[in-house]
Amino acid sequence: MKLKYRYWIITLLWICSLATLQAQTDSIKVRIDSLLCDPLLNSTQLGLVVYDLTTDSTLYAYNARQTMRPASTMKLLTSVAALDALGAKYQFHTSLYYTGTVKDSVLTGNLYCVGGMDPLFDIADMQAFAASVKALGLHTIRGKLVEVRNFKDNDLLGEGWCWDDDNPTLSPLLIDKKDVFISRLVQQLDALGIFVDAPADYGTLPKQAKQLCVRTHPLTDVLGPMMKNSDNLFAEAMFYQLGASTGAQPAKASHCRQVMLKTLQKAGVRGQYKIADGSGLSLYNYVTPDLLTRLLVYAYRQSGIIRHLYSSLPVSGEDGTLKSRMKDTPAYLNIRAKTGTVTGISSLAGYALSADCHILAFSIINQGVMKSDDGRNFQDKVCTALCK
Numbered sequence: 352m353k354l355k356y357r358y359w360i361i362t363l364l365w366i367c368s369l370a371t372l373q374a375q376t377d378s379i380k381v382r383i384d385s386l387l388c389d390p391l392l393n394s395t396q397l398g399l400v401v402y403d404l405t406t407d408s409t410l411y412a413y414n415a416r417q418t419m420r421p422a423s424t425m426k427l428l429t430s431v432a433a434l435d436a437l438g439a440k441y442q443f444h445t446s447l448y449y450t451g452t453v454k455d456s457v458l459t460g461n462l463y464c465v466g467g468m469d470p471l472f473d474i475a476d477m478q479a480f481a482a483s484v485k486a487l488g489l490h491t492i493r494g495k496l497v498e499v500r501n502f503k504d505n506d507l508l509g510e511g512w513c514w515d516d517d518n519p520t521l522s523p524l525l526i527d528k529k530d531v532f533i534s535r536l537v538q539q540l541d542a543l544g545i546f547v548d549a550p551a552d553y554g555t556l557p558k559q560a561k562q563l564c565v566r567t568h569p570l571t572d573v574l575g576p577m578m579k580n581s582d583n584l585f586a587e588a589m590f591y592q593l594g595a596s597t598g599a600q601p602a603k604a605s606h607c608r609q610v611m612l613k614t615l616q617k618a619g620v621r622g623q624y625k626i627a628d629g630s631g632l633s634l635y636n637y638v639t640p641d642l643l644t645r646l647l648v649y650a651y652r653q654s655g656i657i658r659h660l661y662s663s664l665p666v667s668g669e670d671g672t673l674k675s676r677m678k679d680t681p682a683y684l685n686i687r688a689k690t691g692t693v694t695g696i697s698s699l700a701g702y703a704l705s706a707d708c709h710i711l712a713f714s715i716i717n718q719g720v721m722k723s724d725d726g727r728n729f730q731d732k733v734c735t736a737l738c739k
Contacts, residue, residue, distance in 0.1 A: 376403075376410060379705070382736035383411050391729055395719040398640035401737065404651055404702075405709035415641040416622055419716045422691030423581045424643060424700045425631030430574055430663065431646055432614040433589050434656040437596055442567040443469035443588070445524070447480045448560035449487075450494075457491045462549070462563075463556050464532055465499040466523030467595075470588045471568040473527050474535075481539035483564035491546045496533050497554040498524055503591045504601045511633035518632065519584035521591075528584055571659055578663040578689060579671035583630040590629025604628065615642070618649035631691055643700045643714035651702070651712060664688055664701050667734065676727065681706065682734040688713075690727075695719055697726025703737040711737055 383399070398419050401411040421428075433441070444467040451460010462484070484492075502523040507530075512518050522530035533551045540547055570589070577585035593610040594602030608626045615624075620642050627633035650656045665671030667686035668678040677683055688701025700714040715733055717726035 378739075379736060380411055382739065383413075383733060386729070386732050386736065387413070389729060389732075391717070391720070391725050395717055395726075397729075398714070398716040398718070399733065400640040400644040400714050402644050402648055402712045403709055404648065404712055410711065412641070415644075416639045418623055418625075418637045418639055419718045420634070420693065420696045421631055421636055421638045421643065421700075421716065422693045422696040422698050423583075423586075423631040424689050424691040424698045424714070424716075425626075425629065425636055425638070426578060426581065426586045427643060427689050427700055428611060428615075428626070428638070428646060429586050429589050429593075429629040430578060430660060431650045431656060432593055432611045433570060433574075434650075434659055435614045435617070435653070436593060436610050437570060439569070439571050439655065439659050441570040441592065443467055443471065443570070443573060443592065444565060444567050445469045445472050445476065446565040447483060447563045448556060449484075449563055450557055450560050453487055453489065456489055457493060458487065458489050459493050461494040461497050462492065462536075463497045463499055463554070463560055464524060464536065465556055466502050466525070466532070468502055468521075468523040468525065468588045468591050469566070469568055470525055470528055470582075470585045471572060472525055472566060476566040477526055477535050477539050479566060480536060480564050481543050481545075484540060484545060485543045487563075489545055491548060492540070493548045495552045495554075496536065496547065496549050497552050498533060499556050500524060500553060501555060501601045502595060504603045506604075509587065509628040509630070509633055510604060511627045511635035513632075513634070516632065519587060519630075521584075521587055523591075525584075525588075571663075574659060574663045578660075579665055581672050581690060583632055586630035587628065593629075614649075615646070618645045620645050631693070640700075640714040640716055644712050647700065647702065647712035647714070651710070661687060661702065665690065677731050677734060680731070680735045681738040682731065685738040686734045688734075691716075692723050692726075695721070697723045697730070699727075699730040699734075703734060705737055706739060713737065 399413040446465040448463040524532040594606030599606040625637040627635035664687040665673035668683040672690040685704040691698035703711040720726040
């Protein structure tokens with residue numbers, strides 16, 4: 352009798368927990384349903400998917416497979432693909448080599464600056480480059496300063512970018528995010544008393560060249576500002592690392608897409624979509640809310656991805672592009688998500704912590720919005736509904 356009694360108690364508790372879970376799920380659905388009456392949706396399009404990672408089930412879907420422009424939520428695909436294909440320990444490289452001979456403190460030969468599209472290369476790195484040249488005992492360089500740019504193609508703008516936007520320059524040789532590498536190197540050499548009697552040129556790295564210096568930065572250091580601040584150059588630099596990982600030289604956007612496709616296939620993505628760039632600036636990017644949510648679900652299930660992705664995402668009311676949003680609401684600190692804004696598009700995708708401590712993956716795309724704030728306000732209401 353005692354065993355039978357215990358069985359009924361356990362069964363009753365299980366039924367009660369299921370009933371509570373269903374009630375909480377129904378409440379979220381009702382709250383989101385009420386938001387679909389928003390006047391904003393009379394003249395704009397909405398795509399919305401919510402997936403409960405705790406129960407492994409879809410919680411809500413509205414126009415889930417509608418192809419829409421993602422804006423900067425495209426950076427989710429870039430970051431997940433990079434963590435998936437390259438790994439968190441991957442390093443961005445910029446190197447300095449030389450050829451020729453040193454005699455009487457004069458280098459008769461060339462310096463070769465080999466770019467790896469590192470957006471974190473800064474003045475400290477350039478000073479290290481100059482110091483390595485000084486260590487040869489030089490006071491004069493006679494030859495050429497050669498930029499080796501074959502890490503990627505010659506396109507300095509992405510496919511489908513608006514020419515009159517404030518676009519980053521997609522150069523493989525960067526310093527402080529600018530395409531002024533050689534002039535900055537000359538300045539640093541001059542500061543060390545090294546006279547440069549050498550014109551700038553473009554070329555390839557000879558096999559006999561000797562390495563002077565290499566500066567690296569880990570993928571995770573690029574990932575943080577890329578996601579928190581929605582930095583487009585950082586995202587495109589990450590994008591082209593994917594292409595370079597295929598062995599292509601120079602890497603092209605088509606090579607980058609090949610790697611992204613493999614990650615999407617792992618995530619179980621089906622249907623139509625188009626990838627043009629890594630940042631979301633392009634007018635040619637098209638994804639679905641279902642794609643973004645499946646990607647988030649896949650990332651959550653990969654320990655080598657989620658721990659880095661999760662910490663890189665803006666936190667509601669706390670930092671990054673969500674710093675001023677959702678304060679004084681149940682969503683405060685309970686949303687980690689990537690924002691997206693281009694003309695006509697406002698989007699948000701990431702993770703939410705519900706009131707019953709379930710982890711939810713979600714994607715919201717508002718398309719056709721004339722005022723970005725209208726889309727953001729709607730998304731904040733959805734996030735509040737998820738966390739309430």
